Amino acid sequence: MTADAKRRVLVVDDSALVRQVLSAILARHPLLEVVGTARDPYDAREKIKQLSPDVLTLDVEMPRMDGLTFLGKLMRAHPLPVVMLSSLTDKGTATALDALDLGAVDVIGKPALDQAVGLEAMGAEIAETVHAASFARIHRAAPALPSPAFSAPTAAMAPLATRARAGRSLIAVGSSTGGTEALRRIFETIPGNLPPIAVVQHMLPGFTPAFADRLDRASAATVKVAEDGESLQSGTVYLAPSDQHFTAVRRGAGLAVQLREGERVSRHLPSVDVLFESVAEACGPHALGIILTGMGEDGARGLLRMRQRGARTLGQDEATCVVYGMPRVAWARGAVMEQCPLPLVPHLIAEWCERQP
The missing domain is CATH 3.40.50.2300 (Response regulator)
Known part of the structure; x- marks a missing residue:
């Protein structure tokens, strides 16, 4: 068809x-x-x-x-x-x-x-x-626990995470359709001592707090809704509120959250592009950008800017996306350095943290 x-x-x-x-x-x-x-x-x-x-x-x-x-x-x-x-x-x-x-x-x-x-x-x-x-890839219901294929990288994460090096500033993640499940799979697997993680997931208004609470219960990291002005701390995942743009800004030697209302960007509020572009400016090569399943092209422009500033960039591959839209556009525009299946994402995050900046 x-x-x-x-x-x-x-x-x-x-x-x-x-x-x-x-x-x-x-x-x-x-x-x-x-x-x-x-x-x-x-x-x-x-x-x-x-x-x-x-x-x-x-x-x-x-x-x-x-x-x-x-x-x-x-x-x-x-x-x-x-x-x-x-x-x-x-x-x-x-x-x-x-x-x-x-x-x-x-x-x-x-x-x-x-x-x-x-x-x-x-x-x-x-x-x-x-x-x-209607274009989503739907498979028969999976077991409640992660599958062996997904869990395989977990054992390799602990030593990588314990050797995480200084100078890794921020991990930025963008997702949309199918992203709630993808984020759950990632955050229930990552260790709790990673650099701060900033996330834009396109969601219904009022939906984000309940989603953050559920992720927090499943993750070794702390998961919360981002608050304007707060410092970004290691071991914490920050979700963008459903009605404000989320940017990361420099504050002294660290990073802080800046939230703002405004028009939709790339058809979305919050926008992945807004987050990624702010990370490109605030962190340069000391950031990791990840674009996950979703419809449309939000995030492609910002992820390309991150790559141009020296950041590491990853995109979820077609086979494991519910909707291969946002990662496809980012890959086509040269924003993604490496496409990978969802089960490999936590391992690559830990590997990036361990690598010498």
């Missing part, structure tokens, strides 16, 4: 009004075709067999079987790209995180009041999200 062929969408929601409004919104996108709707998971299961959709939208609260239960069953039996769309995901609750853990490509908060009007206001965002998700 060519990139400009229409992607087939199945809308799953127990509300007839929501099914109607969503179908109209998605049908207006030139590269989407709504092939059917379903009122609950049992109906959806039959429609999937009949219609072979490329992607589906899925509500959380539905009769007979809730959306999360159905999502788990779907990912084990018939993996498909899924965008969760429910009022339960609007505030970044554990429900949204559970959906992503189960294999949803993305989540969209459905307005709690006057859903028809609210959905129409979000129409362009919903359609673009569903279209992007």
